[in-house]
Each structure stands twice: as structure tokens, then as C-alpha cells.
Amino acid sequence: MPIITNIDDLKRLHKRRAPKMFFDYAESGSWTEQTFRENTSDFDKIRFRQRVAVDMTNRTTKGSLLGTDYEMPVALAPVGLTGMQNADGEIKAARAAEKFGVPYCLSTMSICSIEDIRQNTSAPFWFQLYVMRDEDFVDNIIQRAKNAGCSALVITVDLQILGQRHKDLKNGLTAPPKLTPKTLLNLSTKWSWGLEMLGTHRRTFRNIVGHAKSVENMSSLHSWTAEQFDPALNWETIAKLKENWGGKVIIKGILDPEDAKEAVKAGADAIIVSNHGGRQLDGALSSIRMLPKIVEAVGGQIEIHLDSGIRSGQDVLKALAMGADGVMIGRAYIYGLGAMGEKGVTTALDIIQKELDTTMALCGKRNISDIDRDILLVPEDFEGRWT
Numbered sequence: 001m002p003i004i005t006n007i008d009d010l011k012r013l014h015k016r017r018a019p020k021m022f023f024d025y026a027e028s029g030s031w032t033e034q035t036f037r038e039n040t041s042d043f044d045k046i047r048f049r050q051r052v053a054v055d056m057t058n059r060t061t062k063g064s065l066l067g068t069d070y071e072m073p074v075a076l077a078p079v080g081l082t083g084m085q086n087a088d089g090e091i092k093a094a095r096a097a098e099k100f101g102v103p104y105c106l107s108t109m110s111i112c113s114i115e116d117i118r119q120n121t122s123a124p125f126w127f128q129l130y131v132m133r134d135e136d137f138v139d140n141i142i143q144r145a146k147n148a149g150c151s152a153l154v155i156t157v158d159l160q161i162l163g164q165r166h167k168d169l170k171n172g173l174t175a176p177p178k179l180t181p182k183t184l185l186n187l188s189t190k191w192s193w194g195l196e197m198l199g200t201h202r203r204t205f206r207n208i209v210g211h212a213k214s215v216e217n218m219s220s221l222h223s224w225t226a227e228q229f230d231p232a233l234n235w236e237t238i239a240k241l242k243e244n245w246g247g248k249v250i251i252k253g254i255l256d257p258e259d260a261k262e263a264v265k266a267g268a269d270a271i272i273v274s275n276h277g278g279r280q281l282d283g284a285l286s287s288i289r290m291l292p293k294i295v296e297a298v299g300g301q302i303e304i305h306l307d308s309g310i311r312s313g314q315d316v317l318k319a320l321a322m323g324a325d326g327v328m329i330g331r332a333y334i335y336g337l338g339a340m341g342e343k344g345v346t347t348a349l350d351i352i353q354k355e356l357d358t359t360m361a362l363c364g365k366r367n368i369s370d371i372d373r374d375i376l377l378v379p380e381d382f383e384g385r386w387t
């Protein structure tokens, strides 16, 4: 086993271990992948101010998200098909999150169900909702999330239609994979993945299977999404969902100050500034570039979380210093899961926490609440004038 010291090491192992169809699915952005690339390269443009001779004893990365204390203000983002990267992947990720002390968010499009997570963990988790055309399905799944004691409903608003990711179409992505000569050839080189997968009955979208508009005969994820997801979703729908849910609501996929204001009006408790990891509108700006204007528009009324492009604890610190109250990581933990299951997710969280802690210290900060824009050096044209 190679020595793992950073998130990139986990990505290499994930690529080696998981079937090509699923690694490609995780690693893709939409169309030219410009937004996907800029999500990470924009973080690289932001630099730190080194401060010295500041007492560094008693440092902590502890922080809170929506009134709950965590080991660091970092949540595991909802990721569809997580259980295809590694058998029972959602349960493993949720367990790693619980043991570490950060929130886990389960996707509507996960392999394991809400009930699977409830039975295998004890910390409250967040549930991410995709609004489907079928209102009964939506009512029912909200009720299931309530029954499971989920502590927040994360409503994703940036995927009424799916951004095209070329590789998914070429690979014929489905879950479970269709056994064509091409996929069989690839699966034959992925022994450990296959053996673990055979050992579980959780191999399809268990939140949805058995429902009237089911997934049993899915020919491709892209066509299925086009049939099932509600293209009519709007701010009124969101206000109604909030009422139906009755608890905390996080609106995920905000990238514009005007939409951030709409989310506040609709009664959101928090927003997630996100471009879906560069998987939806190719050509959109990175979320870290859009963050400052959104922070200004929201004016402290609700919490602002950010995702898309975070690959290190340094990136977490940059997002917090630019005004986010917390962040979500997607691929950074999925690489760990694909590489080594639960242990890999724990490793990813450990790596990110150590990087965050060390960088805070070298910037002269001991607490998350002390982090401010002053620790950064940002090029003058970073936000730029886009008209």
C-alpha cells in the first residue's frame, strides 16, 4: 500500500480500484469542463499572508454549522451513486463522518436508502432532495427523512436538467452497470471492488426503487433524469417544501447574488454557494469567485456554505476567509471512499483537518471564529469586472 499524504494520492488509488464507468462519473465536469477546472485553479490563485511569533498553543479547528458543533465546519456533500464507488459506500461515508464529527449529507440518488443510513449510524444526518415531477414521491421521501430524524433538508436547485458529461454517455453509465463486453472486460480488472459488491444486496437506487416511477429499467442516467426530475421547480415550490418539511432547509446550488436573495425570501436557513462541482452550467464562474458578492447580498441574514473545488484544508481556509461559514467537500472524500472504503473517507478528513490546522497556525490564527479576509492575498482582478 503506498503512503498516502494528500487527497491526490487517494484519487490515484480510487482510479485504480473502481470500475472506469464510476471513476469517470465522479471525475467529470460538463461539456468542456472549463468550470470544473477553474473551480480548483481559482483556489490556487488565492494566497496566504504569513504571520509569525503568534502564540499557537490551544489551537482548534472546531466550528459550528446551523447551530451544531463539529470537529471542523466541513460537511460531506451529497453524491449520487456513492455506493457504486465502493460497496455500501453511503453507509461507510456516513460512519466515517459520524466518528470524525462532521455532518454527512445523503443524496436522493444514492445507492443506500435513508433507512439504511439510519440503521447503521446514530448521528443525525442531512438529506438532499431532488424535486421529481411525481409529487407523491416527494411527499413520501420528505416523510421518510423526517422519520429518520434528519437534521436538515438540503434542496438542490441547480439540476432541473442534467448537464451533459460526455464520458457518462460513452461509458453507458447505469447502476448497477449493464454487463456489456466492454464493461465486463473492465470489471475483470477490478477484483476487489467486484467481490465486495457481490457481498451486498444494495446495488441500485434504494431511495427510489419500488416506487411507481422506478429505476429498474433505466437505460441511462441521463435519460432517466430527464424523465423524472421536475423542470417546473421554482421559488414557490421551495417555500412549500420548506413548510412541508418544518425543519431546517439548506438551498444548494446558488451561484448568483440575486438568487441568494430569493433563497433568503423563501425562508432558507442556509445556502450552499455551488456550481455542482462544475457538472452543470459549463462556463459558469467558480464558486469561490462568486462568493464575495453573494456574502454582500445576503448581509449576514443566513449561513453561507460553499462547495466546488475544495481539495485541501488550505482551500477550506481560503473559503472561510472569503466569507463562508462552512464548506462541503464532494470528490475529496469520494476519492478516499473509492480508494479504501470507510478508512479512506477518514483519511481524507484527517488530511484536510491537518492542512487546515497547520495553515491556520502559520497565518497566526488559533480559532475558526478569528479567521478573516486579512489572512489572504487575493489578486486585484480576482473577482474581475464581468459585465
Ligand SMILES: Cc1cc2nc3c(=O)[nH]c(=O)nc-3n(C[C@H](O)[C@H](O)[C@H](O)COP(=O)(O)O)c2cc1C
Binding pocket: 025, 026, 027, 039, 077, 078, 079, 080, 081, 107, 108, 109, 110, 128, 156, 252, 274, 275, 276, 277, 278, 279, 307, 308, 309, 310, 328, 329, 330, 331, 332
Ligand atoms: C459524482 C458526483 C455526484 C453528485 N451527486 C449529487 C447529488 O446527487 N446531489 C447533489 O445535490 N449534488 C451532487 N453532486 C454535487 C456535490 O454535492 C457537490 O456540489 C460537488 O461535488 C462539489 O464539488 P467538489 O466535488 O469539487 O468538492 C455530485 C457531485 C459528484 C462529483
Ligand SMILES: O=C(O)C(=O)c1ccccc1
Binding pocket: 080, 081, 109, 159, 162, 221, 225, 276, 279
Ligand atoms: O451526477 C450528479 O451530479 C447528480 O447530481 C446526479 C443527477 C442525477 C442522477 C444522479 C446524480
